[in-house]
Amino acid sequence: MCGIVGIVAFSPVNQSIYDALTVLQHRGQDAAGIVTIDQHNYFRLRKANGLVQDVFQLQHMQRLQGNIGIGHVRYPTAGSSNVSEAQPFYVNSPYGITLAHNGNLTNTRELRETILQKVRRHVNTQSDSEVLLNIFASELDKFSTARLTPNNIFSAIYQLNKIIKGAYACVAMIIGHGLIAFRDPNGIRPLVIGKRVIDGHTEYMVASESVALDTLDFEFMRDVKPGEAIYITYDGQLFAQQCADQVEFCPCIFEYVYFARPDSLMNGISVYQSRILMGQKLGQKIAREWHDLDIDVVIPIPETSCDAALEIARILNKPYRQGFVKNRYVGRTFIMPGQSIRRRSVRRKLNANRIEFEGKNVLLVDDSIVRGTTSQEIIEMVRSVGAKKVYLASAAPEIRYPNVYGIDMPAAEELIAYNKTINEIAQKIGVDKLIFQDLKDLIAAVNEGNPKITEFECSVFDGHYITGDITKSYLSALELTRSQKNSTLFNKEAENLEIYNVDQ
Ligand SMILES: O=P(O)(O)OC[C@H]1O[C@H](OP(=O)(O)OP(=O)(O)O)[C@H](O)[C@@H]1O
Numbered sequence: 494m495c496g497i498v499g500i501v502a503f504s505p506v507n508q509s510i511y512d513a514l515t516v517l518q519h520r521g522q523d524a525a526g527i528v529t530i531d532q533h534n535y536f537r538l539r540k541a542n543g544l545v546q547d548v549f550q551l552q553h554m555q556r557l558q559g560n561i562g563i564g565h566v567r568y569p570t571a572g573s574s575n576v577s578e579a580q581p582f583y584v585n586s587p588y589g590i591t592l593a594h595n596g597n598l599t600n601t602r603e604l605r606e607t608i609l610q611k612v613r614r615h616v617n618t619q620s621d622s623e624v625l626l627n628i629f630a631s632e633l634d635k636f637s638t639a640r641l642t643p644n645n646i647f648s649a650i651y652q653l654n655k656i657i658k659g660a661y662a663c664v665a666m667i668i669g670h671g672l673i674a675f676r677d678p679n680g681i682r683p684l685v686i687g688k689r690v691i692d693g694h695t696e697y698m699v700a701s702e703s704v705a706l707d708t709l710d711f712e713f714m715r716d717v718k719p720g721e722a723i724y725i726t727y728d729g730q731l732f733a734q735q736c737a738d739q740v741e742f743c744p745c746i747f748e749y750v751y752f753a754r755p756d757s758l759m760n761g762i763s764v765y766q767s768r769i770l771m772g773q774k775l776g777q778k779i780a781r782e783w784h785d786l787d788i789d790v791v792i793p794i795p796e797t798s799c800d801a802a803l804e805i806a807r808i809l810n811k812p813y814r815q816g817f818v819k820n821r822y823v824g825r826t827f828i829m830p831g832q833s834i835r836r837r838s839v840r841r842k843l844n845a846n847r848i849e850f851e852g853k854n855v856l857l858v859d860d861s862i863v864r865g866t867t868s869q870e871i872i873e874m875v876r877s878v879g880a881k882k883v884y885l886a887s888a889a890p891e892i893r894y895p896n897v898y899g900i901d902m903p904a905a906e907e908l909i910a911y912n913k914t915i916n917e918i919a920q921k922i923g924v925d926k927l928i929f930q931d932l933k934d935l936i937a938a939v940n941e942g943n944p945k946i947t948e949f950e951c952s953v954f955d956g957h958y959i960t961g962d963i964t965k966s967y968l969s970a971l972e973l974t975r976s977q978k979n980s981t982l983f984n985k986e987a988e989n990l991e992i993y994n995v996d997q
């Protein structure tokens with residue numbers, strides 16, 4: 494669930510893009526990149542593996558000159574974690590284009606073959622995003638003109654939307670032209686646009702989440718619509734056009750459960766408000782189904798579950814306590830690559846405060862239980878500090894299906910709820926009782942913020958894939974390349990393909 498940003502301004506954008514990326518860091522911790530266009534129409538690029546604060550040192554920031562730029566924080570969901578797949582990507586023809594992508598394509602293999610055979614474009618990484626950029630480039634290449642009109646750009650994206658399948662929110666730049674942003678026809682991944690006026694000039698910013706606009710004093714204008722493309726020229730003229738015939742809005746529900754920051758407004762829905770409502774609905778279910786349980790205290794598993802847990806405590810009329818201390822220097826564990834680092838990080842990240850657990854029946858709350866890494870470690874921890882009974886509530890339903898749209902859950906077998914009843918999951922995690930939110934309640938909690946949305950992308954809960962192209966054999970092939978047991982080998986092979994070199 495990467496984070497993307499793009500700014501067109503009238504003064505240097507390097508610091509603003511850096512700041513926006515730090516605000517979007519929760520969407521991707523593996524790699525970061527910024528590319529700007531300088532006054533001589535050269536791209537200036539810096540990308541590497543690591544957090545934003547580690548990737549960009551003073552000398553890189555000084556190199557990133559220009560008033561227009563895009564940035565990316567990566568959480569790999571295709572290919573490998575190798576630095577050669579860090580974004581933004583670059584192609585030199587036509588014009589010179591760079592692109593950053595959030596999401597995941599589901600027909601990468603076919604697209605890769607098509608562009609090789611039809612337009613003789615070779616992509617030297619396993620990244621779906623680099624394939625996407627090459628499709629965009631080959632569509633733009635069809636106009637043999639020195640200067641593209643907005644219509645040319647929009648028809649290229651119209652064609653791209655017909656060819657490409659999956660989830661994609663993108664920002665791109667074309668040398669001599671400006672910044673382009675577009676969102677897939679299902680609007681699975683988020684994208685917003687904002688503006689600010691400085692010295693009489695209107696500057697624009699597009700970003701994955703509205704919180705990036707807030708932080709940089711851009712005024713939120715609106716969400717980019719599913720299938721819509723936006724083109725902003727160097728001198729700040731904005732053009733927008735719907736570029737898909739068939740639009741079926743279906744935003745990812747997991748953004749609200751876990752990925753997005755609570756202070757973001759996404760598709761007209763406050764993420765925070767949706768989490769409060771998730772807590773309310775789950776609290777009511779617990780009150781209904783567990784009325785005879787003796788709960789002493791409600792404790793969230795920080796950090797994402799805190800908003801829902803507070804509401805559960807209120808509904809149950811029980812004290813809410815911060816029973817875990819979170820190490821502020823350890824990032825999000827779910828988006829770390831590899832199971833052993835995730836497991837070790839849970840221990841380094843969270844510690845139980847004995848005073849809140851000893852001799853008590855505790856209701857722990859998490860926003861979601863995916864592989865069960867967090868809950869298994871946590872339950873052991875709270876038992877070791879003397880908790881009597883341990884109950885666990887998940888603000889999201891059981892996750893039983895892989896994700897193919899930008900969340901790294903490639904193999905059903907890795908999911909703790911796969912092929913198990915709730916009692917079996919409880920046993921595996923080691924809790925005395927376990928309860929999950931019902932899917933209809935989760936949908937209602939999110940939908941309340943914007944009742945106009947009629948459908949959400951819920952495939953991890955119900956196995957329904959909106960793009961209609963996900964077959965059993967697709968999922969088996971995905972598992973073969975990206976599952977835990979195969980990814981190490983795959984990563985090693987990707988390293989051998991490295992063309993891009995990290996320098997100082
Ligand atoms: O069952 P699992 O596979 O462990 O995945 C689910 C857990 O991972 C996430 O926490 P994370 O530490 O990533 O981030 P947070 O601090 O925002 O809660 C999520 O909030 C759950 O706690």
Ligand SMILES: NC(=O)CC[C@H](N)C(=O)O
Pocket residue numbers: 494495496567568569570571572578594595596597598620621622899900
């Ligand atoms: N999480 C994402 O949006 C990932 C983008 C892209 N599929 C990659 O792996 O780099």
Ligand SMILES: [Mg+2]
Pocket residue numbers: 794795796797798859860867
């Ligand atoms: Mg968590």
